[in-house]
Amino acid sequence: MAYEPLFSAGHTACAGCPMPTVIRQVLEATGPDVVVVNATSCSEIISSAYPRSAWRVPYVHSLFENPPAVASGVVRALRAQGNGHTTVLVVAGDGSTYDIGFGALSGMLERNEDVLYVCYDNEAYMNTGVQRSGATPYGARTTTSPVGRVHRGKELSKKPIVEIVAAHRVPYAASASIGHPQDLAAKVKKAMGIRGSRFIDVFSPCIPGWGIPSDSAIRYAKLAVETGLWRLSEYEHGEFKLNVKPSPRKPVKEYFAGQARFRHLKDEDVAKIQAMTDEEWKKLG
Amino acid sequence: MARKTVEGSFAVAEAVRNCEPDVAACYPITPSTHVAEELANYYADGELKEYITTESELSSMSACIGASAAGSRTVTVTSGQGFALMHEAVYCAAGMRLPIVMIVGNRALSAPLNIWGDWQDAVTERDSGWIQFYCENSQEALDTVPQAYKVAEATLLPAMVCMDGFYITHAVEPVEIPGKEEIRKYLPPFNPKVRLDPDNPVSMGEYALPSHYQQFRQDLHEDLLAAEKIVRDANGGYAAQFGRSYGDGTIEEYKSGDADYVFVSMGSICGNAKEAVDALRAKGEKAGLVRIRLFRPFPYDALAKALSGKKSVGVFEKSYDLGALAPLCSDVSASIALLKGDRPALSSFIGGLGGKDVTVAHVSEMLAKIKQGKTLTEWI
Ligand SMILES: Cc1ncc(C[n+]2csc(CCOP(=O)(O)OP(=O)(O)O)c2C)c(N)n1
Numbered sequence: 001m002a003y004e005p006l007f008s009a010g011h012t013a014c015a016g017c018p019m020p021t022v023i024r025q026v027l028e029a030t031g032p033d034v035v036v037v038n039a040t041s042c043s044e045i046i047s048s049a050y051p052r053s054a055w056r057v058p059y060v061h062s063l064f065e066n067p068p069a070v071a072s073g074v075v076r077a078l079r080a081q082g083n084g085h086t087t088v089l090v091v092a093g094d095g096s097t098y099d100i101g102f103g104a105l106s107g108m109l110e111r112n113e114d115v116l117y118v119c120y121d122n123e124a125y126m127n128t129g130v131q132r133s134g135a136t137p138y139g140a141r142t143t144t145s146p147v148g149r150v151h152r153g154k155e156l157s158k159k160p161i162v163e164i165v166a167a168h169r170v171p172y173a174a175s176a177s178i179g180h181p182q183d184l185a186a187k188v189k190k191a192m193g194i195r196g197s198r199f200i201d202v203f204s205p206c207i208p209g210w211g212i213p214s215d216s217a218i219r220y221a222k223l224a225v226e227t228g229l230w231r232l233s234e235y236e237h238g239e240f241k242l243n244v245k246p247s248p249r250k251p252v253k254e255y256f257a258g259q260a261r262f263r264h265l266k267d268e269d270v271a272k273i274q275a276m277t278d279e280e281w282k283k284l285g
Numbered sequence: 286m287a288r289k290t291v292e293g294s295f296a297v298a299e300a301v302r303n304c305e306p307d308v309a310a311c312y313p314i315t316p317s318t319h320v321a322e323e324l325a326n327y328y329a330d331g332e333l334k335e336y337i338t339t340e341s342e343l344s345s346m347s348a349c350i351g352a353s354a355a356g357s358r359t360v361t362v363t364s365g366q367g368f369a370l371m372h373e374a375v376y377c378a379a380g381m382r383l384p385i386v387m388i389v390g391n392r393a394l395s396a397p398l399n400i401w402g403d404w405q406d407a408v409t410e411r412d413s414g415w416i417q418f419y420c421e422n423s424q425e426a427l428d429t430v431p432q433a434y435k436v437a438e439a440t441l442l443p444a445m446v447c448m449d450g451f452y453i454t455h456a457v458e459p460v461e462i463p464g465k466e467e468i469r470k471y472l473p474p475f476n477p478k479v480r481l482d483p484d485n486p487v488s489m490g491e492y493a494l495p496s497h498y499q500q501f502r503q504d505l506h507e508d509l510l511a512a513e514k515i516v517r518d519a520n521g522g523y524a525a526q527f528g529r530s531y532g533d534g535t536i537e538e539y540k541s542g543d544a545d546y547v548f549v550s551m552g553s554i555c556g557n558a559k560e561a562v563d564a565l566r567a568k569g570e571k572a573g574l575v576r577i578r579l580f581r582p583f584p585y586d587a588l589a590k591a592l593s594g595k596k597s598v599g600v601f602e603k604s605y606d607l608g609a610l611a612p613l614c615s616d617v618s619a620s621i622a623l624l625k626g627d628r629p630a631l632s633s634f635i636g637g638l639g640g641k642d643v644t645v646a647h648v649s650e651m652l653a654k655i656k657q658g659k660t661l662t663e664w665i
């Protein structure tokens with residue numbers, strides 16, 4: 001039988017972009033009994049130019065910052081209609097999730113709305129041309145954290161979004177990566193078995209935004225985990241679990257190599273990030 | 286049908302409940318808070334299926350967008366700053382053709398901060414593609430709720446029911462509230478053909494390129510204009526069933542038929558205006574009132590007809606378009622421009638902003654000025 005993904009071919013993502021694969025992975029776990037609520041982002045722009053659509057499932061988009069609220073409305077409407085089975089899935093970028101929709105996300109989590117929220121995290125506002133977001137990592141160059149004579153790249157760290165979500169005491173919050181598709185599939189499947197707000201932040205490299213070759217997204221996603229710069233972990237009913245413990249951790253230098261967004265880093269910058277990463281892992285024990 | 290003497294907010298909330306929305310999504314703001322609170326009481330008592338306590342008005346409107354797209358009847362409530370915060374989603378609701386009904390307790394916009402009534406919060410959204418009703422009193426506000434749903438769902442256009450902050454939201458008046466059973470006979474269940482349904486997947490809220498975007502706006506505009514007739518029908522149908530009607534549903538002509546000079550306005554000030562007109566009539570003056578109930582779509586032809594042959598017209602409004610002619614007056618001016626032959630002199634009065642009191646005496650003074658037949662622009 002021909003493979004007919006619920007997110008169809010013909011979308012206009014860049015060559016080598018892993019985000020459509022993230023979406024397919026997630027939809028494979030949810031199946032067709034789903035309503036997708038999308039944020040303004042690359043995922044929206046590549047998939048839904050009127051009169052065409054890549055979505056073979058019900059899909060709604062309205063704004064950049066409101067998917068958690070739209071999803072809340074969908075969930076309540078379905079419940080009022082007596083529908084107790086359809087999954088409501090948010091697909092949003094890191095800009096929507098970490099920044100502009102953060103208040104709406106927090107509201108949704110506090111209400112513990114029965115929503116599966118998937119953020120594909122490419123660590124910047126890619127759709128508008130690579131501006132920094134709250135998910136942009138320390139040191140990275142973006143068009144709004146440029147490398148100048150005085151300020152060099154982003155001088156602030158990435159928000160610990162999974163911890164922030166988990167602090168709302170929702171039943172499930174996890175980080176995953178397109179470099180670990182089985183782990184991602186297992187997490188979505190697990191989340192499908194839980195009611196209430198479920199959140200998964202999926203690491204998803206951006207070819208033009210990071211300045212990497214179009215065949216390297218998966219390699220970099222894996223390297224991020226192997227160097228300890230991205231963590232695969234989950235909070236299930238508040239219980240923390242580290243899914244992958246790279247040992248030994250590769251030097252962060254290996255991850256930075258070949259990424260244009262980190263090209264400006266000097267040896268001492270890399271050493272500083274290595275020290276920050278080591279410190280993080282020490283806390284994890 | 287329940288007869289009671291209650292605050293306007295509670296009367297309207299009860300009418301909302303009796304329209305049986307699936308989902309309410311609310312955030313409190315003076316002066317519409319009591320509507321949001323009363324809906325929460327209904328939810329607490331199991332009389333409203335879903336009530337979402339959002340973290341902002343932008344999320345309230347967004348939740349209504351989601352619920353309406355999923356095929357449910359929805360409601361939200363707001364005023365002033367809350368309305369302004371919704372702005373982006375207000376345009377989406379119309380652009381996505383979702384028949385959301387919003388109750389507005391009209392309030393001034395900051396700065397300076399002010400919690401009292403004027404119409405600027407809603408008037409400033411006049412270009413967004415929503416149907417806008419302005420009500421004179423609690424009875425009309427509650428009667429307009431089922432009419433708003435009826436028109437919205439028939440046209441797939443969102444509708445707002447505007448009532449003056451405090452003057453209506455907090456006024457305690459005797460009202461008659463139709464019950465659920467009666468409203469069911471008037472308002473059929475909401476059952477949209479297009480909705481978020483896994484058995485029949487559709488994409489809603491797509492983006493449109495220059496090749497298509499304008500067509501969406503043009504369609505919305507044409508359908509909004511066509512909704513004027515549906516508003517009349519809804520008012521007529523309501524009158525037939527409940528015995529109350531509000532002019533022809535779009536405008537109400539009060540002693541204006543044989544009048545030489547006419548006061549034009551909207552909302553609760555028209556109660557004062559009726560008193561002022563009555564007093565003048567008692568003195569043999571040919572004064573009249575035309576109240577605009579439907580502000581969007583604007584009833585240009587009906588108004589032109591009502592103002593035809595008048596010597597002078599004055600428009601009083603609690604709204605503004607700073608640096609330009611006041612919005613309601615601007616629309617009335619366009620109506621008058623449709624008239625052949627002699628056109629009435631047109632004056633613009635702006636007042637009542639931020640709750641500034643406008644009494645019967647003020648209206649009488651304005652009418653005296655209108656009678657002079659000059660063209661004035663004054664702040665009252
Ligand atoms: C209120 C508002 N502000 C700004 C924008 C412009 N905008 C559209 S998408 C976007 C960035 C999206 O970033 P992210 O959520 O990370 O998704 P990505 O594009 O990276 O997939 C921005 C800034 C907007 N659409 N709405």
Ligand SMILES: [Mg+2]
Pocket residue numbers: 093094095120121122123124125126
């Ligand atoms: Mg992004």
